[in-house]
Amino acid sequence: MTPGFIIAALLIFAASIFTVRSSKLVHAVLWLGAMLASTAVLFIQLDAPFLAGIQLLLYVGGVMTLMIFGVMLTKKSGDGELRTESAPALRGLVISLALFGLLAGGIFSMTNGAPALQKPEEVASIAASVLGEHWLAFETLSVLLLAAMVGAILLARKRDAGAPESGKASPR
Amino acid sequence: MIFAASLAAAVVIVVLSATALALWYERKLAARMQTRIGPQFVGPIGLFQPVADLLKLVQKEEIVPMGADRVLFALAPPLTVIFALAAAAFVPLWPGVAVVRSDVGVLLVIGFGGLAMVPVWMAGWASFNKYALLGAMRAVAQSISYGVPLVLAAMVPVILAGTMDLDGITQFQATHHWFGLWPIIPGLPAFILFLLAMLAESNRIPFDIPEAESELVAGVTTEYTGMQFGFVYLAEYVHTVVGAAIGSVMFLGGWDGPFAPGLHWLLLKTLCLFTFIYWIRWTLVRLRADQLMTLCWKWLVPAGLGLVFLSAAWNQTGWSR
Amino acid sequence: MNLQACLLLSSGLFCVGLYGLLTRRNAIGILLSIEVMANAANLNFVAFSRYSGAGYGQVFALFVLALTVAEVAVGLALVMALFRSHRDALVELASAFRH
Numbered sequence: 001m002t003p004g005f006i007i008a009a010l011l012i013f014a015a016s017i018f019t020v021r022s023s024k025l026v027h028a029v030l031w032l033g034a035m036l037a038s039t040a041v042l043f044i045q046l047d048a049p050f051l052a053g054i055q056l057l058l059y060v061g062g063v064m065t066l067m068i069f070g071v072m073l074t075k076k077s078g079d080g081e082l083r084t085e086s087a088p089a090l091r092g093l094v095i096s097l098a099l100f101g102l103l104a105g106g107i108f109s110m111t112n113g114a115p116a117l118q119k120p121e122e123v124a125s126i127a128a129s130v131l132g133e134h135w136l137a138f139e140t141l142s143v144l145l146l147a148a149m150v151g152a153i154l155l156a157r158k159r160d161a162g163a164p165e166s167g168k169a170s171p172r
Numbered sequence: 173m174i175f176a177a178s179l180a181a182a183v184v185i186v187v188l189s190a191t192a193l194a195l196w197y198e199r200k201l202a203a204r205m206q207t208r209i210g211p212q213f214v215g216p217i218g219l220f221q222p223v224a225d226l227l228k229l230v231q232k233e234e235i236v237p238m239g240a241d242r243v244l245f246a247l248a249p250p251l252t253v254i255f256a257l258a259a260a261a262f263v264p265l266w267p268g269v270a271v272v273r274s275d276v277g278v279l280l281v282i283g284f285g286g287l288a289m290v291p292v293w294m295a296g297w298a299s300f301n302k303y304a305l306l307g308a309m310r311a312v313a314q315s316i317s318y319g320v321p322l323v324l325a326a327m328v329p330v331i332l333a334g335t336m337d338l339d340g341i342t343q344f345q346a347t348h349h350w351f352g353l354w355p356i357i358p359g360l361p362a363f364i365l366f367l368l369a370m371l372a373e374s375n376r377i378p379f380d381i382p383e384a385e386s387e388l389v390a391g392v393t394t395e396y397t398g399m400q401f402g403f404v405y406l407a408e409y410v411h412t413v414v415g416a417a418i419g420s421v422m423f424l425g426g427w428d429g430p431f432a433p434g435l436h437w438l439l440l441k442t443l444c445l446f447t448f449i450y451w452i453r454w455t456l457v458r459l460r461a462d463q464l465m466t467l468c469w470k471w472l473v474p475a476g477l478g479l480v481f482l483s484a485a486w487n488q489t490g491w492s493r
Numbered sequence: 494m495n496l497q498a499c500l501l502l503s504s505g506l507f508c509v510g511l512y513g514l515l516t517r518r519n520a521i522g523i524l525l526s527i528e529v530m531a532n533a534a535n536l537n538f539v540a541f542s543r544y545s546g547a548g549y550g551q552v553f554a555l556f557v558l559a560l561t562v563a564e565v566a567v568g569l570a571l572v573m574a575l576f577r578s579h580r581d582a583l584v585e586l587a588s589a590f591r592h
Contacts, residue, residue: 009502016506016529020513025521026297030244032525033290039532046499046543050336051535051551053279057323058558061286063528063565065316068293070521070569072309074576092515096508103504107497115496115544121551123275123336129552141559148563155570 004045011038025071033064047120180261180271187260191409192222194446198409201447202454232398237300240395244298249396249403251291256410259284263417264339266427266434267346277338278326281418285322285373288411289315295404296392307391310461314372317468322369324476328362329422331483338418342426346433352423355491358483363423365476370419371449372464374411416445499540506533520572520582524565531561 015035022028036059043052130138196211196219203210211218236245259281261271274280289311296308329351330336333344345351352363393404420426420441429437459467506529513526535554542550572582579586 005498009498012502013505013509016509016532019529020509020517020522020526025519026241026244028522028525030290030294032528035529036532037287039536042536043539046539048539048543048551048554049274050276050279051539051554053276053283054555054558056283057279057286057319058562059528059532060290061283061319062316063562065289065312066565066569067521067525068312069309070524070572072297072305074521074572074582089516092512095515096512099511100504100508103508104501107500107504110497118544121542126551126555129549130555134552134556137556141556145559145563148567152566152570155567156573 002045005042008038008042008045011035012042026068029064029067029071032067033060036060036064050123050126176271179265179269183260183263183265183271184257187257187410187413191406191413192226194409194413195222195225197446198450201450205451205454226402229399229402234398234400235395237395239300241298241300244294245395246400248291248295248298249400249407251294252288252407253403253410255284255288255291256407256414258287259418260410260414262338263414263421263438264342264426265438267343268339270339273339274337276336278330278336278341278422281338282319282323282326285370285411285415286315286319288373288407292392292404295396299392299395301395304392304394307394311392313461314464317465318369318372318472321365321468321472321476322373324473324480325362325366325369326422327476327480328358328483331480331487332358334487338421338426342421342428345425346428350423350425350428355483355486358479358486359423361475362479362483363419365472365479366419366423367445367449368472370415371452372468374408374415412449413442413446416449417442419445496540496544499536503533503536503540506530506536518583520575520584521569523584524568524572527564527568528561531557531564 012035015031015038018031019028019035022031036055040052040055040060043049043055199221200210200218211221214220214224236242262274262277262281264270264273270277292311292315293308296304296306296311299305329341332351332355333341335341335344349355351359353359393401396404417438420438424441424445425437426441427433427435427438429440510526510528510530510533513529514523517523517526535557538550538554538557540550542554575584575586576582
């Protein structure tokens with residue numbers, strides 16, 4: 001347990017709690033960004049700098065940006081607070097604590113509790129693995145991304161888009 | 173460790189003072205282009221004008237608008253500067269030396285560039301002002317769109333050099349050829365594409381629609397006063413300086429040069445790129461928001477894909493070995 | 494740092510995400526919680542790859558990242574459609590999500 005790990009872990013955990021609890025959606029999105037960025041720091045500590053870079057680029061730069069757009073486009077005028085009633089909150093707390101207990105029990109009863117560190121993966125070997133051994137998964141993923149893109153465009157389009165619509169270039 | 177820390181401190185100081193000089197330089201340059209003289213009273217040939225500007229900004233009252241999100245409003249401007257400075261850590265200064273050497277330097281630099289959008293958006297959102305919010309939305313849309321051609325353009329030197337380490341890329345250029353010059357076909361267009369996308373990412377003219385002063389007052393900075401405004405303003409310059417440095421590392425050979433390779437070559441190339449960027453800034457007009465998106469998605473992204481393909485093909489020929 | 498600490502952190506993260514999933518009513522809030530859970534899974538992949546030496550962990554984490562991006566894009570499009578028909582993004586409104 002290095003101090004770097006403890007700090008990163010605390011940051012990640014705290015940011016995740018704020019993500020799910022914060023009463024303003026905008027703050028929740030920003031906390032999510034903080035959590036993802038501190039996870040990138042943890043990835044660097046785990047000798048996965050490539051994944052850390054991708055995380056910064058894709059998650060913080062991409063996913064979070066999309067979320068920001070979602071928040072801004074679905075903003076009701078004059079709303080602000082997201083309330084959680086106490087009954088579902090208690091139910092959720094019990095369920096997630098129970099799951100955590102289960103998982104923690106499993107983790108602490110691992111037979112090989114503390115394996116030794118292995119040689120870190122090189123970027124080149126990741127690339128060889130993605131494009132070599134896992135090429136089929138890679139290609140399937142590209143098809144999936146295409147399908148998601150088409151689906152997202154179809155879903156987000158206005159229904160009456162057949163006619164030459166008025167707001168073609170304007171952000172809705 | 174101590175070396176890295178002192179190097180980091182030195183880089184921060186150098187980048188900040190270079191930014192201050194850049195402020196003066198830009199004003200002089202702009203003045204010359206408009207047949208004016210520019211700042212000339214503070215210090216010799218107006219050199220201390222940025223210091224005077226800074227003092228003026230510090231003295232001003234800081235106003236938080238009513239209804240603003242106080243925490244985000246206060247947090248955003250310093251964050252813009254920090255994120256803009258963070259990318260400077262990866263620039264290789266002279267052979268084998270950078271503050272942070274990473275195998276995936278290119279990726280991290282671009283990642284930090286994308287991150288710089290977040291505080292800009294925070295500032296616009298927290299201001300509780302319609303112009304600021306419009307500016308913030310434009311900044312987000314622009315950043316997420318132009319991230320794609322930026323990555324594609326940065327892929328070209330990565331493919332040609334076979335590494336994502338910025339110092340490795342420079343080393344390859346020092347032993348072979350500068351990517352901006354040779355191979356001319358994926359190299360030079362990729363360099364131009366990189367410059368355009370970088371300009372758009374750092375919200376400079378002709379891509380400065382997030383703060384288009386003729387339509388949005390001052391965009392995200394509308395409600396900011398004093399040093400808070402200064403931070404946002406500073407971050408833009410830092411972003412441009414660091415972007416010019418990264419561009420010269422990836423496409424113009426960084427510290428490589430005739431006679432003695434070293435930091436001075438990097439500084440010279442950065443200065444040239446910086447001048448070019450400001451030449452554009454004071455010459456061209458601003459694009460409209462929809463033209464900006466058309467340019468990105470219909471022209472730059474396909475071009476970037478083609479360039480990545482071409483550079484892979486160039487590697488296959490084996491002429492660069 | 495050891496493997497157990499990483500696993501504990503990621504399971505904690507997953508449970509926090511689950512809590513958010515169960516308590517949020519706003520669709521974007523739910524998407525955020527799913528992101529937290531996906532990130533926990535990713536952390537697990539990376540940690541296991543670091544301690545097992547088999548090179549698949551990071552590859553899988555990459556795939557998970559791409560999947561999450563696709564999921565967010567489609568999810569947000571759904572939220573937009575929901576918001577357009579009901580002027581709100583609460584998930585219980587989606588019980589009659591047909592056209």
